[in-house]
Every structure is written in C-alpha cells, then in structure tokens.
Amino acid sequence: MTLKSFIHEAISPWMKNEGPESDIVISSRVRLARNLEHVPYPIAASPDQLAEVVNQAGELIGDGSHDRFGRLSLVPMEELTSNEKRILVEKHLVSPNLTEEKENRAVILSEDESLSVMVNEEDHFRIQCLLSGFQLEQGMACANDMDDWMEEKLDFAFDERRGYLTSCPTNVGTGLRSSVMMHLPALVLTKQLNRILPAINQLGLVVRGIYGEGSEALGNLYQISNQTTLGGEEADIIKDLSSVVSQLIQHERDARDQLLEQSRLKLEDKIYRSYGILSYSRRMETKEAMERLSDVRLGIDLGIIEEVSGGILNELMVITQPGFLQQYAGRSLTPAERDERRASLIRERINLENTEEISDGGADA
Amino acid sequence: MLCQECQEREASLHFTKIINGEKTEMHLCDVCAKDKGDYLPGGKSFSIHQLLSGLLDSGQKFSQSQEKKEQRPELTCGTCGMTYRKFAEIGRFGCADCYTHFDQKLDPIFRRIHGGNTRHAGKIPKRKGKDMHLYREIEELKQEMQKQIAEEEFEAAADLRDRIRELENSLKEKGGDAS
Numbered sequence: 001m002t003l004k005s006f007i008h009e010a011i012s013p014w015m016k017n018e019g020p021e022s023d024i025v026i027s028s029r030v031r032l033a034r035n036l037e038h039v040p041y042p043i044a045a046s047p048d049q050l051a052e053v054v055n056q057a058g059e060l061i062g063d064g065s066h067d068r069f070g071r072l073s074l075v076p077m078e079e080l081t082s083n084e085k086r087i088l089v090e091k092h093l094v095s096p097n098l099t100e101e102k103e104n105r106a107v108i109l110s111e112d113e114s115l116s117v118m119v120n121e122e123d124h125f126r127i128q129c130l131l132s133g134f135q136l137e138q139g140m141a142c143a144n145d146m147d148d149w150m151e152e153k154l155d156f157a158f159d160e161r162r163g164y165l166t167s168c169p170t171n172v173g174t175g176l177r178s179s180v181m182m183h184l185p186a187l188v189l190t191k192q193l194n195r196i197l198p199a200i201n202q203l204g205l206v207v208r209g210i211y212g213e214g215s216e217a218l219g220n221l222y223q224i225s226n227q228t229t230l231g232g233e234e235a236d237i238i239k240d241l242s243s244v245v246s247q248l249i250q251h252e253r254d255a256r257d258q259l260l261e262q263s264r265l266k267l268e269d270k271i272y273r274s275y276g277i278l279s280y281s282r283r284m285e286t287k288e289a290m291e292r293l294s295d296v297r298l299g300i301d302l303g304i305i306e307e308v309s310g311g312i313l314n315e316l317m318v319i320t321q322p323g324f325l326q327q328y329a330g331r332s333l334t335p336a337e338r339d340e341r342r343a344s345l346i347r348e349r350i351n352l353e354n355t356e357e358i359s360d361g362g363a364d365a
Numbered sequence: 366m367l368c369q370e371c372q373e374r375e376a377s378l379h380f381t382k383i384i385n386g387e388k389t390e391m392h393l394c395d396v397c398a399k400d401k402g403d404y405l406p407g408g409k410s411f412s413i414h415q416l417l418s419g420l421l422d423s424g425q426k427f428s429q430s431q432e433k434k435e436q437r438p439e440l441t442c443g444t445c446g447m448t449y450r451k452f453a454e455i456g457r458f459g460c461a462d463c464y465t466h467f468d469q470k471l472d473p474i475f476r477r478i479h480g481g482n483t484r485h486a487g488k489i490p491k492r493k494g495k496d497m498h499l500y501r502e503i504e505e506l507k508q509e510m511q512k513q514i515a516e517e518e519f520e521a522a523a524d525l526r527d528r529i530r531e532l533e534n535s536l537k538e539k540g541g542d543a544s
Contacts, residue, residue, distance in 0.1 A: 037461060040445045044459030122457070144488075151490050157461035160497050162475075163485025165461045169471075170478055172464075174487040204480050230475055231482025 003348050006328055010319050012091055012113035012130075018311070019133015023301045024249050026181040026221065026314060029092075030139035030238075032127040032147050033166045033175035037155045041167035042120045050104035050120050057119045060153055061108060068145050069110045074119075077105040083332070086323030092130060094118055115146060122167050123175075125150065132314075134245060136178055140238050163230065173230030178238055180245050183313070185220040185298045186255035187248075189267075193222075196251065204228050205244060219290030219317065224248075256302060271299035279350050283336075284343040289320055293346075308353050316346060368394035442466040496536060503532050 019025070035041060036056070039049055054076065061072045077085060077099060085099040094107050098121045108117035118126040127150070129142035150156075157165040163173040171177070187193040197207050206227050209217040224245065226237050259267050274295035278284075284292075297313035299305035318324060320342045326333050329341060368376045374394035440449035447459030449467055458464065464471065475483045489497050506529050513522035 035461065040460040041458060043455070043457050044445045044447060147488075148491060151492055155493055156490055158490050158494060158497075159461075159464060159485070160500060161484055162464055162471075163487060165458070165464055167457045167459075169456070169458070169474060172475070173479070173482075173485045176487070228479040228482065230479035231484060231486055233487045237487075 003328075003345070003352060007315060007319060007349075010087075010091075010324055010327075011315055012093075014112050014114035014130060015132055015314055015318075016311070017132055019131060019135050021249055022133040023310065024183055024252050025134040025245065026132070026183055028131050028133065028135045028139050029179050029181075030129045030136065030143045031177045031179075032143050033123040033164065033171045033177075034125040034127065034147065034150070035157045035165060035167070036124050037157045039124065042122065042124065043167060045120075047104060053124050054104055054106050054119055056154065057106060057108060057117070057125075060150060066110075066149070068149070069115050071111045072108055072115075075107050075109060077101070077107070078103050083323055083326050087327060090318060090321040090323045093128075095121060095126075097121055115142060117146065117150075123171070134180065134242075134249070136180065136238050136242050136245075140178065140234060144234075170227075171229050174232070174234050174237065176229055176234055176237055177225055178241050179223050179225030180241070181221055181223050182245070182248060182252075183219075183221055183294065183297065184248065184252050185294050186259055187252050188217075188220050189259060190255045192251065192255060196248070200224065200244060203240070203244060205241060218287060219294040219313075221290075221294070221317075256298075260302060267302075268299075268304055271295050271302075271304055275299065275305060278346050280347070281343050283339045284320075284346060285339055286320065286342070289342055289346065290317065293317065308350065312349065312353065316349060319349075320345060366392050368392065368397050370394070370397035440467060440470070499532055499536055503529055503536075506532070 015027075019028070036053060039045060039053060042050060045053075054074075058074050061074055064071045064073055066072050080088075082099075085094075088094045088107065089096050089099060091113065093109065093113060093116045095118065098105050098107065098118050101120075104120055106119040108115075108119065110116070114130055116128045116130070118128070127143050127146045129139040129146070131139050131142075159165055164175040166172050166175055184193060187196065200207055204227050206225050208223050208225075209221070224241065226241050229237075232240075274292040278289075278292050278296060293313045293316055296305060296308065297310065300308055300310045300312070319328070322333075322338055325338050325341050325345065328345065329337075333341060366376045368374050369392050371394060374396065376392035377395055378393045378398040379391070441447070442459060442463040443466060444462035445459035447463050449470065452458060452463065452467065458467075472483045489501070506525050510522050510525040510529065513519070513525060
C-alpha cells in the first residue's frame, strides 16, 4: 500500500474538512451517556444481558440507512484483531476500556466516522460526535439527534430528579461530556498557560493532555472539558465551555503575535530546526515527534513554513501511533523498530508534500 | 517462572503482600493478572473510580469496628445486589435502581462532584418523559404562583392556579398519578 492511500484510509473523513478556528482548535467532541431501563449496567450485568444490549443496538440500526447520519454499521469488538482495535482507539472512536473486555462489546459507526456509539462500555451506550475545529454546538446537535433517534425505540433509564442515570456518579444528569482539543504552543512558550490553567479549573472545567486523565500534554495539545454534568442545561454547559475556548483562542493568537514581534529570529530558528530534524532523522520517539510536529505546525500557521499543508500535524499525530505504524508495516513491531518506522514515515510524508498536493487524499480512491 | 494461576504462560507480574508479618507472594502472567486486576495494586491503571471511591467512602471509615458492622444491615440494592460498600469501593452504580436504594446517601456525594447540584435541570427524553415535561411545567408555575402571592398580585396568581389545574387534569386523564 502506498503512503498516500494508507493516509487516505487512516484519517477519518471528518478530519479532512477544516473546521472553524482550525489553526488552534484541532477538534470538538460531544459525548452523551445513556442506559437502558431494567438492565444492569455493564459492570453488574450477566453475559446474556450484555448480549441482549448489543442485540438491541443491532436491531436499532437495522439495515443501516439513516436520514441524518448516512449509513450506520455495528462493529462487534470480538470480530476485530487487537491491532484493529488499537487503531479505533488511536482514532479516538472507542475508549481503551471498550477494547479490554472480552465479549459483548461493540461500536456503532457512521460512514464518515464523525458519529460513534460505544455499546457496553461503562454505560450501555456512549454517543459521541467528533468534528474538526471549533464546532461544539454542531457536535451537541449531532449527539442530540442521535439520542432522540435512539430514544424513539429504546427506553432509557431516566429519573425526574436525577436525570439520565449512569453507572458512574460523575456522569449523572445530562450524561454530557463536551471537550475540545487545542494546540497552544505560543501560550506554552511564553509561559502564560500555567497562569491560565488554575483559573480554568475554578470554572468547573478540566484541562488534560490528549490521551485523557493524567496524561502529559504531548505536542502542546490540551483537552478542555466540562466536569459537572448535573444541575445545568446542556446548552449552558456547551456555552460555558465555548466561552472559555474563545478566550483561549484569543490569548493564543495574542501570544503568537507577541512572539513574532519580539523574538521572530529565535522562533524561526526553533521551527526550522524541528523541520530539519523531522525531514532527516532516522529514529524518532513519539514524544519528540509530537514536539517537533507542534513546532512545524506553528510555523505553518504563522506563515513561516509555506511549502507544507497545515493538516500535517493532525495526520502524522494519528498515523505515527503504534497501532497505525504496525498496520502500515503489516506486522507487530518492537519499540525500537517503531521509532525507526516513525522517522521514516515522517520523512516520507514530508517528501510527499514537496512533490504533490495530497491534502484531500481523494485522487487515489 | 510459570504463572501460578494458569501454569501455562510466563509470569510477568510479581507481587508480594505483607500484612501483619504474614507474607504472600503472587506470580502471574499478563492475562491472569488482568482477570485479577481489581484486587491487585498496579494491575489496572489508576482510574477516576479509585479517586472517586475516596470521596464516596468518607463517613464509613469511622464505623469500621466489627460489631457495629454486623448490627446494622448493610445498604443493598434489591435489584442488582450491589452493596453501598461495594459502590463506595468501585465508584460505580450497578443498575438504575441503585439510585433509589442508596438515595439517602447520594445528595452529599452529588453536591461534591457536581458543584453543589443534586437535581437534573437538562434534557427530558421526548417519548418516555412526556409527562415529566408537564410535571416540570407545573412545578415552575407553582413557584411563579407563590411569588405572585408574596407580591400580592392575586389576580395573576389566580390565573396561574387555573393553568396549573388544567395541566393537572390533563395528567389525570392520561392516567398519570398527579397529586
């Protein structure tokens, strides 16, 4: 398989459309937790009960056609190889938890992979809408539509006082977790982020690295999400998060201007060094790759590097993960082999950029 | 060394437990360790639920003497069998009915997790929650009526009362149990 067609398959179609503010906001995600009435949660349910939930999900999507979301398909986890599961995780379509369990776990996917519904993760259903750029409201509308559509046929556990009942008390009420992934290199470089983060936490929002709880912020990427799910209306939760994100975007833009004005040469040097290393190195660990890619992406956004397209960070971020590297290699790899493959894949990708336009990846399909 | 559980795979997790001088050793492979994950430290990555359990458990720590435990019947969900102790330990409900069975303990927990909130104010499911829309509207109208009465706007209050009666009647006709 050529790199071009591999990328074409590896990158979810939703990622190819550049969303609003995509120079800073990589993606927006909205998730709703829902459970069936009268069926214990996955943690307490019997295998038969879990199988029945998967069964109902299958009946629900029927032949798969759906007005709003196009074709939907149900993918049982036990039919996938461990590497295929890993790739779903690296695409952020399912959680690692879903792939750890042995049976009766599944995911419903829309064709463009912007909509996914995990079946029998911590809750019976986890509806997720993932969109590029800053599109929280659209994500909310999408998740809401799917919720309404599912509720026409399924009886969800709902209590007048507590709202949607969930397995974990941190999700009860709206079951809504909304988050955005942001690229904030200038705020990190100017050391302003450390002052901003505590304030954000006080507003009931959580800031984390890209791979969830406790993870380090690789490549200056931060995930910001709402913490409380009970007591507020969905629209207000989205609005609160959006207003903080808007302010962060403004701060990041100001910091970028400030850097260009006050230390342009130093910044250019940093960016070109990273570009050079990505273009020529022979071994590359994930952490370094993410840092260098972040620099190059900043260079592209600031117009310092002109010959590379902005989507490169998003793309390479996904395809240099272990699961994708192994799929591209067609076999499992040791960490050392991965570092070697990662470096060569990045070189190859940058070369592609210099020879032709691949941004839509459609020509090869 | 072979895994002591399955005797098939190579043991990769070695775990020594010393409690009151009594030493137990465990040697497990990845697969068996995962099965036992809940009981082993480090067997599963530290999760939000472990953090939560610290939060849920407070209040129990003080009543740990053995006799007291036996005297008081443990709070248990009649539907799925989840005990409050287990819930506090794993930080997760077993089924929707746990919310009813543990209700007396939940308000303080929700308040802590959800910034002081204990009641849902968001979306109501369209089909199943049809009557709940009415309940919520009646509730809001009643509050509004009390406000009007307090401000001595009796005419407006009377209009609201009529509207509330209307809504309550429509609930009764549907067989709902409006009080």
